[in-house]
Amino acid sequence: xxxxxxxxxxxxxxxxxxxxxxxxxxxxxxxxxxxxxxxxxxxxxxxxxxxxxxxxxxxxxxxxxxxxxxxxxxxxxxxxxxxxxxxxxxxxxxxxxxxxxxxxxxxxxxxxxxxxxxxxxxxxxxxxxxxxxxxxxxxxxxxxxxxxxxxxxxxxxxxxxxxxxxxxxxxxxxxxxxxxxxxxxxxxxxxxxxxxxxxxxxxxxxxxxxxxxxxxxxxxxxxxxxxxxxxxxxxxxxxxxxxxxxxxxxxxxxxxxxxxxxxxxxxxxxxxxxxxxxxxxxxxxxxxxxxxx
Ligand code: F6R
Numbered sequence: 001x002x003x004x005x006x007x008x009x010x011x012x013x014x015x016x017x018x019x020x021x022x023x024x025x026x027x028x029x030x031x032x033x034x035x036x037x038x039x040x041x042x043x044x045x046x047x048x049x050x051x052x053x054x055x056x057x058x059x060x061x062x063x064x065x066x067x068x069x070x071x072x073x074x075x076x077x078x079x080x081x082x083x084x085x086x087x088x089x090x091x092x093x094x095x096x097x098x099x100x101x102x103x104x105x106x107x108x109x110x111x112x113x114x115x116x117x118x119x120x121x122x123x124x125x126x127x128x129x130x131x132x133x134x135x136x137x138x139x140x141x142x143x144x145x146x147x148x149x150x151x152x153x154x155x156x157x158x159x160x161x162x163x164x165x166x167x168x169x170x171x172x173x174x175x176x177x178x179x180x181x182x183x184x185x186x187x188x189x190x191x192x193x194x195x196x197x198x199x200x201x202x203x204x205x206x207x208x209x210x211x212x213x214x215x216x217x218x219x220x221x222x223x224x225x226x227x228x229x230x231x232x233x234x235x236x237x238x239x240x241x242x243x244x245x246x247x248x249x250x251x252x253x254x255x256x257x258x259x260x261x262x263x264x265x266x267x268x269x270x271x272x273x274x275x276x277x278x279x280x281x282x283x284x285x286x287x288x289x290x291x292x293x
Contacts, residue, residue, distance in 0.1 A: 033242050033255055034262045035279035036292075037270045041230035042074060044264045048162065049078035051226050051262065051292045053088055055160045061092040063152075065161030065219070066120075067172075068097065068112045071228050072162060073119055080123040090126040094155050096148075098163070098172040099213035100136040102186065110201055111136065134184065134212035145184040145212060152218065161222035165229040168192045169237045169250035173213035176249050182215030216254050224260040227252065234269040243274055262292075 038044040052075075055062050066072075082088040097112055106113035113133040121131055132151055138144035152158060163171050168190060174182065175190040189197075189209055198204035219225065229238050241252035242263060255261040270276050 032261075033258075034260075034282075035242060035265065035270075035273070035275075036262065036283055037265050037267065037276065037279055039267055041071075041266045044228055044230055044266050045072070045074035046078050047293060048072070048075045048226055048228050048264050049082065051224075052079065052160055052162065053082050054292065055224070056088060056090065056093060059159060060089060061094070062159045063155045063157065064093060064095045065158040065214070065222050066095050066097045066116065067162045067164050068099075068115045068119075069164045071164040071230060075162070075228065076119040079120065083124045088124075090124045093126055094130040095126070095132060096152055096155070096158060096214075097131075097133040098161075098219075099211050100134040101208040102136045102141065102210035102212060103208050104136050106133075110207075136208075136212055138212075141186055141212060145186065148184045148212070148214070149218065158222040160224040160226060161219055163219070163225060163227040163252075165227055165234055165237050165241065165252050166193060167196055167233055167237055169240055169252045171216070171219060171227070171252045171254075173211040174216050174219075174251040176251060178216065178248060178251060180220075180246075180248055180251075180254050181217040183217050184212065184214050187211055187213050216251055220254060220258055225255060225258050225262070227255065227261065227263045228265075229263065229269045230266045232268045232271070235272045238263075238265060238269050239272040239274075 036047065038047060052064065055064070079088065083090065097116060100112045101110070104111035108114060116131065116133060121128060132148070134148050135144050165171065168176055170176065170193065173187045173189060173193070175187055175193065178187065187210065189211060194204055194207055194209065198207055201207040237250065237252065240250040241255065244250055244253055246253045246256050255263070273279070
């Protein structure tokens with residue numbers, strides 16, 4: 001299917017049956033990915049924080065899906081600022097993180113639980129009992145995966161899911177070729193991901209090779225998805241995610257079938273997009289209620 005075809009399809013026709021079958025809970029006839037290009041990562045993170053804050057203001061007991069990594073650090077600083085200076089209230093909010101390294105306990109400095117405590121949770125008025133990160137040290141990891149899914153369902157599902165994008169197109173730790181219908185599961189990290197994240201561990205051999213991650217099917221059930229991708233290293237993944245075919249080779253491309261997926265980019269990560277001027281045009285001509293800032 002050509003890009004032009006896919007865009008028209010997203011605008012005015014139901015999704016083809018194979019996509020509806022892959023994502024049976026989605027009944028979208030809406031646009032595909034909403035692309036917003038900001039001049040830099042700073043502005044992109046501030047916009048991402050506004051989208052999340054809007055959800056929390058409209059629904060004080062919102063369920064947030066959260067991500068770790070370098071990309072959202074500035075976004076979390078902005079949420080902390082909004083809490084301190086604008087009274088953004090997290091007291092009734094519940095969170096579910098995307099993923100955790102297998103074998104790392106919560107107090108390990110490279111664990112994602114540690115990351116979340118340091119970058120967000122200990123600076124806001126959230127009840128830690130309402131914050132969920134998969135347990136990478138669970139004795140029975142498969143039971144942990146099933147339990148994580150059940151906890152998300154019991155919380156009423158995720159209102160807004162924050163995502164980053166791997167250089168290989170992964171979302172969560174769903175590496176290329178993983179099933180588009182996957183649920184929370186154990187993934188073997190790709191060599192590229194090991195190389196990309198090794199610096200944080202000091203040495204690639206010190207880095208776990210497995211992670212517990214929400215599946216793509218789990219992510220697709222979030223009512224809204226906000227993906228951030230910044231910098232030249234993400235150009236290729238961004239192109240494949242937004243304008244390439246919907247394919248397990250680029251897990252992020254699954255978002256093309258999501259009814260409310262927003263992708264926030266900076267100029268550098270958007271540099272390879274064929275339809276960049278169209279995305280800018282759409283953004284400039286949004287009605288007031290269609291804007292997030
Ligand atoms: C993190 C996660 C990953 C990262 C991705 C990008 O919880 O699920 O998908 O979002 O690897 O990482 P950074 O932001 O470090 O480039």
